Amino acid sequence: MFSLCQRLEPQEDRLCRQCMPAFNHPRTGSTSCGAFPEGGLLVNERGRMMKVILVGAMLLVTFVYLYSLNGQHIPSNGDEYPYMHITRMTAQSGALLPLQSDLVDMRNTKPPMLFWQGIASTGWGQHWTQWRLRWPSVAYTLLTGLMVYLVASKLRGPKAGLAGFLGYVIFISTYRYGRPFLTDPGLVFWLTLPCFVLLYYRSTIINSRWIYPLLAGLALGIGFLYKSFILALPVGATLGWWYWRERKYSLVEFIKRDSWKLILMMGVGLGLFSLWFVFDPDPGSIVREFIFKENIGKMGKGNYLVNLLWGDSTVWSLAIEFMLGTGLLIVPTVTMMYRAFRERRSAGSEERMLWIWILTFFLVFTIPSQRSARYLLPVTPALAVLLGLYWDRIPYWAYRIALVLAGLFIGGVTYSCFRLANYAGASEMYPSYVWLILIVSIAVTVVALVRTRWMRGLVPVSLLLVYPCLTAFFHPLEHEPGRYPEDVIEQVRGREVWVTHNFNAKYERYRFLLPGADIHGYRAGDKLGPEELKSRYEYVGICCKMTDPAPTNGCTVLGSRLDVRTRHSGREIKEILFENRLDHLFVKEYLVRSSR
Structure with missing residues (x-):
């Protein structure tokens, strides 16, 4: 859309040089060169085109931000x-x-x-x-x-x-x-x-x-x-x-x-x-x-x-x-x-x-x-x-650098989505519209890089599409794998539930995951083990590594979900990058009811 705006300017300049009297006096009749029957026509057409482009830009930005x-x-x-x-x-x-x-x-x-x-x-x-x-x-x-x-x-x-x-x-x-x-x-x-x-x-x-x-x-x-x-x-x-x-x-x-x-x-x-x-x-x-x-x-x-x-x-x-x-x-x-x-x-x-x-x-x-x-x-x-x-x-080389960075990021996100889907053995983990966003983003970036004439116009579109690509990677965590089922939500409605957090009031996010529950937080820095947590609280969320077994001893597991793991060692980062150990990226949270 923005590239259309870029292409309008040279045409206007060229026609203005040919038909200047008519542009200055749009009501006096036809132009001397005959390019337009009325001088104000190009101005009106360009004004309508700019309105269309602006509406399109607003719709794209609104989609990205919502x-x-x-x-x-x-x-x-x-x-x-x-x-x-x-x-x-x-x-x-x-x-x-x-x-x-x-x-x-x-x-x-x-x-x-x-x-x-x-x-x-x-x-x-x-x-x-x-x-x-x-x-x-x-x-x-x-x-x-x-x-x-x-x-x-x-x-x-x-x-x-x-x-x-x-x-x-x-x-x-x-x-x-x-x-x-x-x-x-x-x-x-x-x-x-x-x-x-x-x-x-x-x-x-x-x-x-x-x-x-x-x-x-x-x-x-x-x-x-x-x-x-x-x-x-x-x-x-x-x-x-x-x-x-x-x-x-x-x-x-x-x-x-x-x-x-x-x-x-x-x-x-x-x-x-x-x-x-x-x-x-x-x-x-x-x-x-x-x-x-x-x-x-x-x-x-x-x-x-x-x-x-x-x-x-x-x-x-x-x-x-x-x-x-x-x-x-x-x-x-x-x-x-x-x-x-x-x-x-x-x-x-x-x-x-x-x-x-x-x-x-x-x-x-x-x-x-x-x-x-x-x-x-x-x-x-x-x-x-x-x-x-x-x-x-702004010189073209500056835009090329921005496009290359955007392309590397979008490509990295797309590759990570493929790896995660293959690792989980669930191709439906990402719906078709997520792949469409990724493909369109890659296509826009490539076209902007190879077509210099369109570069200035497509740079904003390419860079803006980086954000929905980033959001798309977390799609599984915003849906079933990262959410508790409705029956689990109903079981804890009105109950005191204790959940881990590592920042002031971060437990507030569980009020959206478990609406209706009375949420309280315990510090992740306290490093309480599953047994100690179950001995203290009746309903509690326990985070475990993906490779650890479920904490079933002395409790009933009501449900589980995936969450992002925030801290990694140097060894784990190397294993993520080179050994496909994507399990290091996530933790599994079990919501349990203890039998204390």
Whole structure:
């Protein structure tokens, strides 16, 4: 679809050179060269084609982001489980505040907006599914991508807009943090909205006295309620720099005409955030757990300068992690940055504002001792817009590298699916549509590599299809082999069931595997053996190696399922790669009822 857009541009340029008068005056009649009976026909046809391409791109992206959204094994972050726990406990309390949690010092780990979002999407916990919890995140991500399209289209036409939109959803940071039940999708949307509005309507918004500052403050306040009031610093600095630049860097003019607008914006945003303290019946806990532990605690101790330049959380690692967040687009992104630096003197005002946005966030988030590229997620839409603006100027060799990496990954996943199906002796382990996804992905990648004319257009499609290929590999674990049968679910409904976990509240995922059961967790690090587990708990999940026998002594095995094994020794990795020991990839979990 994107390749069609690539092919439209040269034709338009050629016809414009031949028929310029008619394009400038579409109502004056036929063109001088006779290429079209009416000058506006090509424009209208191209506009319709772009709409078709955009709809097709949106459908493809929607499929990729919704595919297996209810799954247990999508790329995510461990924070999702504590957030689910707090949402469920708060919903059960019947009140929006105070937030509820059984986790030590993790009741007010984040502001309440995400938890309220989860309460709304699940109907106060009555429809407790991962799909219900996650779909608002996907909606936020797609709306942010749509804003990227609109801004890039305004700056350099719909082709740049489409490239920016697809680039944004291809970023691994977007895919990883933009689908699960996390704070990031809502945060990125609400912080991006006022910035993109100012970019889009710069000539009028910049002089808005009340409407824009008030509405921007409300949007920022909602964003702060997803993450933290600390974000007022980078956002305020970005908008302040933009206003100051519009006043030709005249400090007097900036203070006189714009400083009060920033004060109004930040005042409204922080005022909206402060309502959390007003309506929560226990504001002291918020101060202890959120202000001091979650925010001020990240300043850390020790030699600040040493930690800034050397160690595990340096300014260099922050920059590298930010670039790695672009995923398979890292080489095109690096070349885009190099080209933008070389052509910086000819950059337009909006492009310079986008770089200011990225630079400001980067500088601000080098201040905490705990530096993470996740703090820079709010500037990935700006990076995507820049990528769209430079898409046609990125050299082909950069795209070839991206395609080769995608091809190697897709090929590796396809080979792994074949190996797993053969190892299990079940060809039906993967349904036909999974193989279709893999075959289409390989075909698109090969065509993009061999047809240079289509390369720029097919690169986004190929890289985007990497994600459903990855999800396809885990298909068996999202269906019968990785799930408990319905009769087992009914047997433990309303019972206390103890399951293993290796991260805070990770046992929450069993509420989707065993709906209706009263789930509790025991630490995997305690290294309790089957006999000890059966002596402690009546209903318990016991994980065993694939080659180990079922723990049938002194208990009744109700059911079993496959799960992914997360830690492997060097010897086991070699055996997986070279000796077809795929049993090392999985564990078998038995749900048993002990006879204690």
